[in-house]
Amino acid sequence: MHLSRRRLRTFAAVLFSLALSLPAAAAPPAPAAGPRATVDQVAAAIDRNFYDPERAARLAAQLRSETGSGRYDAYADPRDLATALSQRLSQEDKHFRVEWRDPARFPPPDARERGAPDADYADAARRGNYGVRTLQTLPGNLGYLDLRELPDLDFADAADPARRALDASLALLAGSDAIILDLRGNGGGSPASVGYLVSAFTPRDAPIYNVFRWREGGRLRSQSEAPAQWYAQPRLEVPLYVLISARTGSAAEALAYTLQAARRATVIGERSGGAANPGDEFAAGAGFRVFVATGSPTNPITGGNWEGRGVQPDVDAEPAQALNVARERALQRILAAGGKGTGALEARWALETLRAQAAPVAMVAADYLGQYERMRIDEQGGQLVLRDGRRPPQTLIALQPDLFCLSDDPRLRLRFERGADGRVAALQTQRADGGGSRYRR
Template identity: 55%
Template sequence: MRTAQRLVHCLLAPLLLLCLPGTVHAAAPTPRDTVADVARSIQDHYYDVECAAEIAAGLRKAAAAGEFDRYTDPRDLVTALTERIKSHDGHFRVNWLPPEQRAAEPRGRPGPNVAQPVDYARRRNYGVHRVEILPGNLGYLDLKEFADFRFGEPRTPARVALESALQLLASTDALIIDLRDNGGGSPVSVGYLVSAFTPKGADIYSSFRWRDGDALGSTSEAPVDWYPNPRLDVPLYLLTSPRTASAAEALVYTLKNVGRAVVIGETSAGAANPGAEIDAGNGFSVFVATGSPTSPITHRNWEGSGIAPDVAVPQREALRTAQALALDSLLKKGLSGGDAIDARWALDAVRAESASVPALAHAEYTGQYDRMRIEEVAGRLYLRNGKRPQQPLAALERDLFYLVDDPSVRVRFERNGDGRVAALETLRPDGSANRYRR
């Protein structure tokens, strides 16, 4: 029986089906032949039967009128077809790969022009692109896709990668999940990740209506295996862009609707429906949405409209905005002692990135300070501590700087009676300091 877990939300470049050439060389298909095959694939598989028939009829009518005849190169034809049909559903995408590139030579040895299989999921670390602790003890998880895995198999690489990322961020005070370059993936990963931040068994997960739903019944995005130790109180921020699509949108939609996350960036793509790659023959395939989700909270989905952010900023500014909001919120909730100073200093550094600082005479600061040395490289000041690598400095104000890579360390320059810089002092949130004379 087909389940939601085995189908995939996807705007990523989909895997194409194998198409072995026959022993008899048939005439190359015309654009009209290909359009007919694509139309049939859509009519037979698209989740909305009436809409499927309308889309297919429109394609056949356009083909009969000769609208696709000029696309004799398959690469041009798939582009034209995709552009025509994606307005009906954001998941529609027609693909082509030369059939001969899908077959191995006799004796099983691939030739130089034969496409080699690539385990993209493994090579892309199952979507876990970057895990980092940002200044102020903020967790940052950059997810490029939602890799598929089977529940009941806890050691599958995709599940291990996701759990390992969350474990590395388990002690952070707030968490930012970056979905700005995430085009989708598996509902399995979505449901499991949602369960890492919400109560077990919560009725918040979308259910799916399939083309033949009467026979199969509705299936849910709720996980079969629940994340064992959900972080119910950690502040959560989701970064979005027009590239954020499908499964990535599913995560945003669920967590936003229950008030569990703050969404920052730009409105998402608006591609809600999961589906599968359908072989249309002769090297052509088409990704067709075979189901549609419905939220138990909104009783609809985000198809066509996308998901508007809570805080609208250009996507390039989303991370810095999330850092500032997270740090400010943590400070207002009552961090104390050195933790509060560390968060405040991190917030000052984030704000300084977009603030205008008066031009400084770098020559005033360069030179040797005991074992410390201040150097200027390409118009920027660097601190070199003995044999350690150079560390870039950024100014907060005249004579006060921070380490760009670690804002929990500040550098304050001291001047003597005639106004010349005579020493530098390194400061830390716990109150410790070291002074170095020039």
């Protein structure tokens, strides 16, 4: 069983779909219903829709009690009331949030043209490239995908652009010797993407997918996060690393949590946001809307989820350093596999370059400056640069005394040769495939 399309949405996905409708600057608030009437409608929306009926009733009663004591009476500005309610409710569930939009400028959904919200979402998803921010091959043949949103997928549509974007990304990673999936800036999205991406790295029908208990129309149901269609050519053995941070939320957390629980990926970074429960927005009158978690996942391996706790990384790292930590571990694993030939040498050179960048090797720049036939070594901004005719200059990284590589391509090394007098006399370029050239000074 799989999750129905758009039945469950994370709050990040709702924000994404509303991005086009936000005003460029804050406008003076329009008159709204009194705080007590608003809080009562928020409480009613929670009571009707929150995934746990007992907690829903208890929370709704608490809100009404707080209202009766005058806790929210001072919030004359509807924006301040929305913020206060969001802060109050987030203590109960990380997805709770109350928003206010001037109804004179932003009509409620039932007053808009039918289908407009989905059209807004589709356009925002397209302009965001369906979450794909960066896709590249890092030195050592490491595939890197920076994914900022988990897009909604329509498995019934063979030409669904979101699925085609994910498929294209996975296809371009197919030749990588290790893969790094960067979710540090991913606030969530659709559970459909979670199941589909998990299936790209795990055996078909593996019992690893979160099962959602959700509430609709007063009834409780359950559904699996397993995809409606499985990725056709999963990579079951490729080393996989997932980067997370405190900004990683919701469906992005589900992706990291599922792969980690299945022991399929190494999670690197800091503890994630801790928002497990997806849901939807509900009207609360006078321009107010409240996001309520209508579902909650349970992982079949851990028996729990990450709500309030976040995904705990396997390897702690500052977010800014998480990528380099993953790169080093991936390269070490590639080398530990015992491969030979050019690929193995490129991986070793990439690892040595990464370590040299972290701990620069001391060198005397003046020793190397000068002309080497058509090549020239200059100093620029405290770094050595290689100039080759009209080509753009390339910065060098010192690996050892007299041994350097290009900062953007560790596959090419430069070894400086010294004469009997100890002075540098020649420059030799070296490639991992054994080729190279020598230039006299």
